[in-house]
Amino acid sequence: MRSIILLALVGCATTPAPTAAPAAGGDLQAVMTARGLTDTDVLAAAKTYTPTGKLDEYVIFASGGQMGGLIAIGVPSMRILKYIAVFEPEPWQGYGYGGLSDKVLAGGDQGGKEITWGDVHHPNLSETDGNYDGQYIFVNDKANARIAVVDLADFQTKQIIANPLIMSDHGGSFVTPNTDYVVESSQYATPLGGTYAPLSEYNDKYRGAAMFWKFDRAAGRIDASKSWAVELPPYMQDLADAGKGPSDGYVFIGSWNTERASGSGGEGKPFLESGASQNDMDYLHIIDWKKGEKLIADGKFTVINGVKVISLADAAKEHVLTLVGEPKSPHGADVTPDGKAIVVGGKLDTHTTIFEFSKIKEEIEKGEFASKDAYGVDVLDFQKSLRGQKEIGLGPLHTVFGDKGDAYTSVFLDSTVVKWNYNDLNVPSESLSVNYNIGHITAAEGDTMSPDGHYVVAMNKMAQDRFQPVGPLLPQNFQLIDISGATMQLLYDLPIPLGEPHYAQMIKADKLKPIPAYIPSGTNPYTGQKDPGAVASGEERIERHGNKVDVYMSEIRSHITPDFIDVNQGDEVTLHITSLEQAYDQTHGFTIDMYNVNLSMEPGKYDEITFTADRAGVFPYYCTEFCSALHLEMEGYMLVKPKGS
Numbered sequence: 001m002r003s004i005i006l007l008a009l010v011g012c013a014t015t016p017a018p019t020a021a022p023a024a025g026g027d028l029q030a031v032m033t034a035r036g037l038t039d040t041d042v043l044a045a046a047k048t049y050t051p052t053g054k055l056d057e058y059v060i061f062a063s064g065g066q067m068g069g070l071i072a073i074g075v076p077s078m079r080i081l082k083y084i085a086v087f088e089p090e091p092w093q094g095y096g097y098g099g100l101s102d103k104v105l106a107g108g109d110q111g112g113k114e115i116t117w118g119d120v121h122h123p124n125l126s127e128t129d130g131n132y133d134g135q136y137i138f139v140n141d142k143a144n145a146r147i148a149v150v151d152l153a154d155f156q157t158k159q160i161i162a163n164p165l166i167m168s169d170h171g172g173s174f175v176t177p178n179t180d181y182v183v184e185s186s187q188y189a190t191p192l193g194g195t196y197a198p199l200s201e202y203n204d205k206y207r208g209a210a211m212f213w214k215f216d217r218a219a220g221r222i223d224a225s226k227s228w229a230v231e232l233p234p235y236m237q238d239l240a241d242a243g244k245g246p247s248d249g250y251v252f253i254g255s256w257n258t259e260r261a262s263g264s265g266g267e268g269k270p271f272l273e274s275g276a277s278q279n280d281m282d283y284l285h286i287i288d289w290k291k292g293e294k295l296i297a298d299g300k301f302t303v304i305n306g307v308k309v310i311s312l313a314d315a316a317k318e319h320v321l322t323l324v325g326e327p328k329s330p331h332g333a334d335v336t337p338d339g340k341a342i343v344v345g346g347k348l349d350t351h352t353t354i355f356e357f358s359k360i361k362e363e364i365e366k367g368e369f370a371s372k373d374a375y376g377v378d379v380l381d382f383q384k385s386l387r388g389q390k391e392i393g394l395g396p397l398h399t400v401f402g403d404k405g406d407a408y409t410s411v412f413l414d415s416t417v418v419k420w421n422y423n424d425l426n427v428p429s430e431s432l433s434v435n436y437n438i439g440h441i442t443a444a445e446g447d448t449m450s451p452d453g454h455y456v457v458a459m460n461k462m463a464q465d466r467f468q469p470v471g472p473l474l475p476q477n478f479q480l481i482d483i484s485g486a487t488m489q490l491l492y493d494l495p496i497p498l499g500e501p502h503y504a505q506m507i508k509a510d511k512l513k514p515i516p517a518y519i520p521s522g523t524n525p526y527t528g529q530k531d532p533g534a535v536a537s538g539e540e541r542i543e544r545h546g547n548k549v550d551v552y553m554s555e556i557r558s559h560i561t562p563d564f565i566d567v568n569q570g571d572e573v574t575l576h577i578t579s580l581e582q583a584y585d586q587t588h589g590f591t592i593d594m595y596n597v598n599l600s601m602e603p604g605k606y607d608e609i610t611f612t613a614d615r616a617g618v619f620p621y622y623c624t625e626f627c628s629a630l631h632l633e634m635e636g637y638m639l640v641k642p643k644g645s
């Protein structure tokens, strides 16, 4: 035994691989020695290791970045539980491969163009009274200005809604405390409504917008007809957060490029990046959405591309929009759990800036303004609006909250998480190194009015030297941090290998109440009702009406009924498929070879595929989930008779 350990230690010293030794039997001390683990390592392992059969305490819903969907992760184990397809076709979930979900994806078409990916930034859970209720999660697609609604009853995307006003978004999705609205504000200023104007007309024709999507909770969908927007100046609006408690009724949106740089444009002007970084201050946008709602009700709006929009002039005059300076190249804007303050991070700053909402409100009510911007929007006095500023380090971005007045700010350039106290700015801060270049950070129940403390997760952009090298494209690194003790402790590194997540939210697992199956059998996941096309056992049949063929099919272990379909080349075929299963985790799949269709048929689910049988031949169809001992036998044939034969 001793010689094995010695050999292992020699191996460690001469090769770059940090772990080389095999586990050393059942003796803890021997294993620690063999693997080079410290007491701290073992403590971290004990805090995260989750024995088989035990469940996690929290679930993270992380943006999947360019992957286009969401990632559900258990905490503290950091086990990946599910990828949720949102903006991207995904075959395992049968999402976007011929079934009813195609219509959800088509809802996201922009300007008649089909878009098959998303740049997912900020997931936001639905809230009731300022607390996560576990019912829905919303997420934005920055690249194509879209918002999606994911139902947490079945973890399925139910709606994608395309914003017809703006070309990109970033301040989304953020919900108001009772999920009356899902907020989506623009990132890059463009002419509203997708029209054309040359860059020389940037100041006059380019605009931002904040969209207030009305959420119909009973229907589980955004209601575009009751939604509206506020026109904003052509500053690049950035992260947003909704007020709560005393600040309920307001939304706060950071911005950069109050310089209104629009790039070099061939006219000797500075590049966009440097042009947009001249000012020491940009503007935090304060939006009084309850006042906005009133203006809309009073008919004070214009309609742009089908959207009711409060003009910038009206927004300024009625103080739907008020501004206050914020330093420097601001990024995050995060409302404290008590709703009393807004914390702003500046990418080129060394402080977080904490605005006192009561001061902001009083100044607006008393009409005490320091100046106006170029569009006549009143600007509050910076100093008068502050609670204070806190020295944090270089490049503070986002701030999340614990349960004791503690705040945790991600610091990009320093690669740290800094803990400080938002009630008492004199409490010394504490810094923990993370690996590396942290973007967002998320906390347990962190965006609610009652955060849990306990854990934060650093969402790091870089991961060099943390994992086995996998070529030049590296995974991102999620680092779980225990914040329950006197000092922060790093517990676990999780590589994220399919996109660059931006934000995530962490919810108490017992708030989630996912269904085990669709009940009754034949439920259409998009209507929540038994579908008229569903069949019970024995009702399967093929109906032909001219060149239209309707096949009413079922799947249950281990057969597909009917197990052959005769059609003629050119027929329009609709397969109405019902899973007759009700047993938990008895999922079947369904594909027809060569026809690029694939469904996931969870227990009780109804789905349907319509296609033209344009290729003649013999096409096996089969179940694509290994569902039973006779899974391979769960098969049939579609025979497409050639035209004219």
Ligand code: CUK
Residues within 6 Å of the ligand: 121, 122, 170, 239, 331, 397, 398, 439, 440, 502, 503
């Ligand atoms: S973010 Cu979107 S650029 Cu800091 Cu929320 Cu990553």
Ligand code: CUA
Residues within 6 Å of the ligand: 557, 558, 587, 588, 589, 623, 624, 625, 626, 627, 628, 631, 632, 634
């Ligand atoms: Cu059903 Cu395999």
